[in-house]
Structure formats: C-alpha cells, structure tokens
Amino acid sequence: MSPSSALPRLSSVAGPGAGPGAELDQVLGLTSSEPVWRLPADAYRAEAAQRQYRPEWTWAAWGPDGRVLARALWWGQGDSAHPLALDCLAVADDVPAVDRASLAAGLLDAGHAAFLEAGADAPPLYNLMKLPGGWREDPAHVAAVAWRQEAARRAGLTVEVERLQFEWTPEAPLPAAPERLVFSPEPDDEAFLAAMRRVAEGTLDAHTLESEAAHGPEATARESLEFYLDRPGKREWWRLAHTPDGALAGLAIPSATPYARNVGYLGVVPELRGRGYVGEILAAITRFHAADGAERVTATTDLSNHPMAAAFARAGYTSTEVRLIFSAPVHPG
Structure with a gap:
C-alpha cells in the first residue's frame, strides 16, 4: 500500500509496543535495488554490540499491513549521548517514487524530534556515503540521490556539502619526510x-x-x-x-x-x-x-x-x- 493512501506508523525499534527483536529483524531485512549503499545487517549487529547503533536510534516507517516501508539508521560513538549522523536511509522498492521523499522526511522528522526531546542540541547530519565519482552520469544514482536530497531538505537539513573521501594504504609509497618544518x-x-x-x-x-x-x-x-x-x-x-x-x-x-x-x-x-x-x-x-x-x-x-x-x-x-x-x-x- 502506498504511504500516500494510509498513514504509516513511525517509530524506533525501542518504541512502545516494539518486540524484543522481531521489529529489528524486519528493519534490517528491508531490501532495495537502488545503487546507493545500505548498511548490511551483520555490520549493524557488530557495531550495535559496541553501542554505535542503538534501538532508540533505529527508526522505521511501518505500513498498515506491518511491512517496513522505510528505515533510518543513525550512528554514534560508543560513548555518545546522542546520535552523530544518519548513516543509512532506504525505502522499499514497492514504495512509489512520488512518495519516497515525503515518507522519508516524515521519518527523519520523527527521529529528530525524539533526539531533541532527549537533549540533543541539533538534528544529526545525514552522511550519504559511498557514491562513485561519476554518480551524476548514472540516471539510477541521480534518482536515488534526488529523493534523499529532498527528504533531507524537508526535514531541515538544508545545508549540503559534497566531500571527497581519500585513503592511503601501505601499498602506496610513503611521502618523503618533511625537510623544511x-x-x-x-x-x-x-x-x-x-x-x-x-x-x-x-x-x-x-x-x-x-x-x-x-x-x-x-x-x-x-x-x-x-x-x-x-x-x-x-x-x-x-x-x-x-x-x-x-x-x-x-x-x-x-x-x-x-x-x-x-x-x-x-x-x-x-x-x-x-x-x-x-x-x-x-x-x-x-x-x-x-x-x-x-x-x-x-x-x-x-x-x-x-x-x-x-x-x-x-x-x-x-x-x-x-x-x-x-x-x-x-x-x-
């Protein structure tokens, strides 16, 4: 059922009525064919053991039939009082394209409100990761990014910065030792x-x-x-x-x-x-x-x-x- 025809339930897996693990299993089981990176379930569980993901930071939109329509997974350090970043935002493939931004924005609004009520100073940033360098040349990437951009803006995350990620490994030569400083x-x-x-x-x-x-x-x-x-x-x-x-x-x-x-x-x-x-x-x-x-x-x-x-x-x-x-x-x- 389209989110436009029935209001979804928006809650964390630590919310009222949440089962001890069944809801989390459903959230982690959400699949999507979009090319944007999604956090694997095993990675979530490994980092949850270090308190980098937590039930109260794991939010989903539930359809009237109990299916997970969308999920938002916020991340923090093990000792963080509040989440630092939204790591993964995804919707199910059968959610119509026209509904995705509004559904996701509602989910972010609900999460942000809970974090601010718990004492956070500001909504966490949204880190849309692992895009390829030429992502604007691929229509599938452009479409997947577009509704996420719109959802972020509707949820108040209106400042957008594009960043390049680099890495050095021992396979590369070491840069020369400094000589002038x-x-x-x-x-x-x-x-x-x-x-x-x-x-x-x-x-x-x-x-x-x-x-x-x-x-x-x-x-x-x-x-x-x-x-x-x-x-x-x-x-x-x-x-x-x-x-x-x-x-x-x-x-x-x-x-x-x-x-x-x-x-x-x-x-x-x-x-x-x-x-x-x-x-x-x-x-x-x-x-x-x-x-x-x-x-x-x-x-x-x-x-x-x-x-x-x-x-x-x-x-x-x-x-x-x-x-x-x-x-x-x-x-x-």
Missing part, C-alpha cells in the same frame, strides 16, 4: 586553539566558514578543538609545525575513527601558504600513522577544496568515494 608536541590546548584560529583564516572548508559566520572564529576553533579531543585518536599525537627560525607554520592533528586511522586536522597559516608546507604536514601525519602500523589512513575534503585534494593525490592517497553531507543550518547565538 620542525614538528613539536605542545601540551597546552590553548596553544593549539590559537593555531586553529590562524589556519582557519581564509579557509576553503564549508563547515568552518558557516560556523565562523554564525559564531565567530573563537567559538569555531574551540568547537574543532573539542571535536578532536573527543575522537578515538590520542592527544599526545598532536604537533605544531614551525619553520627553522621558530615561526608558526601550521598544525598537524593525526586522528582516528572507530574504523581506521585518520588524517584529522591540518593547516598552514595564511602568510606561509603556497610554499608546499601543506604537503610536508600531510607527510608528517601519514608517516606517523604508517610508523605505528596503520593499515589504512582515511581523509576527507570538500569537493571545492582543490588544493587539498591535490595534496592528497601527491602524497599517494587514492580517492575512494564521494559523500553528500546534509546538515541543519548553524544559527547565531
């Missing part, structure tokens, strides 16, 4: 905060620009500092980069995700850009992870940040996927 640890978070403010000047990163416009450079830098302090990477990995005469050149924050080592945060102060220092900082981060036995180092940058994408390519990183990130606008205050 000196990297040193710095235990004072305020020193890193000051460096973050400096490297953010003139940034091409869309999120940083939006946050600075709403909250100013100081609050944006502090948000970045707190974000990386909360990642699985260790604080003692962080380094400031200086020229031999002691001038601050930039910073290197090697990091990690629950799945792999990660480039994290790097940047060059405005007055020293255009000298190739970004390559040296990226090389330092890559070589640090490689020396520690990393089998994969991931990284992302905005599609529009051509200098950073070129730096990844020079350092032996391969572009592996495109991601569309939908988020709620950052409001002043």
Whole structure:
C-alpha cells in the first residue's frame, strides 16, 4: 500500500509496543535495488554490540499491513549521548517514487524530534556515503540521490556539502619526510586553539566558514578543538609545525575513527601558504600513522577544496568515494 493512501506508523525499534527483536529483524531485512549503499545487517549487529547503533536510534516507517516501508539508521560513538549522523536511509522498492521523499522526511522528522526531546542540541547530519565519482552520469544514482536530497531538505537539513573521501594504504609509497618544518608536541590546548584560529583564516572548508559566520572564529576553533579531543585518536599525537627560525607554520592533528586511522586536522597559516608546507604536514601525519602500523589512513575534503585534494593525490592517497553531507543550518547565538 502506498504511504500516500494510509498513514504509516513511525517509530524506533525501542518504541512502545516494539518486540524484543522481531521489529529489528524486519528493519534490517528491508531490501532495495537502488545503487546507493545500505548498511548490511551483520555490520549493524557488530557495531550495535559496541553501542554505535542503538534501538532508540533505529527508526522505521511501518505500513498498515506491518511491512517496513522505510528505515533510518543513525550512528554514534560508543560513548555518545546522542546520535552523530544518519548513516543509512532506504525505502522499499514497492514504495512509489512520488512518495519516497515525503515518507522519508516524515521519518527523519520523527527521529529528530525524539533526539531533541532527549537533549540533543541539533538534528544529526545525514552522511550519504559511498557514491562513485561519476554518480551524476548514472540516471539510477541521480534518482536515488534526488529523493534523499529532498527528504533531507524537508526535514531541515538544508545545508549540503559534497566531500571527497581519500585513503592511503601501505601499498602506496610513503611521502618523503618533511625537510623544511620542525614538528613539536605542545601540551597546552590553548596553544593549539590559537593555531586553529590562524589556519582557519581564509579557509576553503564549508563547515568552518558557516560556523565562523554564525559564531565567530573563537567559538569555531574551540568547537574543532573539542571535536578532536573527543575522537578515538590520542592527544599526545598532536604537533605544531614551525619553520627553522621558530615561526608558526601550521598544525598537524593525526586522528582516528572507530574504523581506521585518520588524517584529522591540518593547516598552514595564511602568510606561509603556497610554499608546499601543506604537503610536508600531510607527510608528517601519514608517516606517523604508517610508523605505528596503520593499515589504512582515511581523509576527507570538500569537493571545492582543490588544493587539498591535490595534496592528497601527491602524497599517494587514492580517492575512494564521494559523500553528500546534509546538515541543519548553524544559527547565531
């Protein structure tokens, strides 16, 4: 039955009347022939054991006959109080194309309302992952993305950024060791905060620009500092980069995700850009992870940040996927 002819039930699998596991089995069993990536059931269960997926973050739209019409799977870190991102949004194949955006938007609205009621500050972003580089040339991908874009917008996630995902593996040559910069640890978070403010000047990163416009450079830098302090990477990995005469050149924050080592945060102060220092900082981060036995180092940058994408390519990183990130606008205050 089309969602347009009967209102679906929207609930998490932890909601009232949910069975101990039967509803979750139904949600994870939803299939779709669309080319967009969907989270496999075994991956969900493995990460649910680490509390990265949870029943209260797992939402579905149920038809009058008890079938799952759509599902939304939100993700967080094991110690997250609230979900950080929507990882998977899918509808059943028999849901008419004209109904998909409205059905999915209603599902996102219901989930967002529950998260905000539970104390979340804002709706989680939607991370539409694993799109191929030429996805706009494939009508099936274009159609699958279109209704998801519309659903995200209707649910208030009106800021869209396209990002490139990169990775380095030991099969690629190591970038050459830095020769012009000196990297040193710095235990004072305020020193890193000051460096973050400096490297953010003139940034091409869309999120940083939006946050600075709403909250100013100081609050944006502090948000970045707190974000990386909360990642699985260790604080003692962080380094400031200086020229031999002691001038601050930039910073290197090697990091990690629950799945792999990660480039994290790097940047060059405005007055020293255009000298190739970004390559040296990226090389330092890559070589640090490689020396520690990393089998994969991931990284992302905005599609529009051509200098950073070129730096990844020079350092032996391969572009592996495109991601569309939908988020709620950052409001002043």
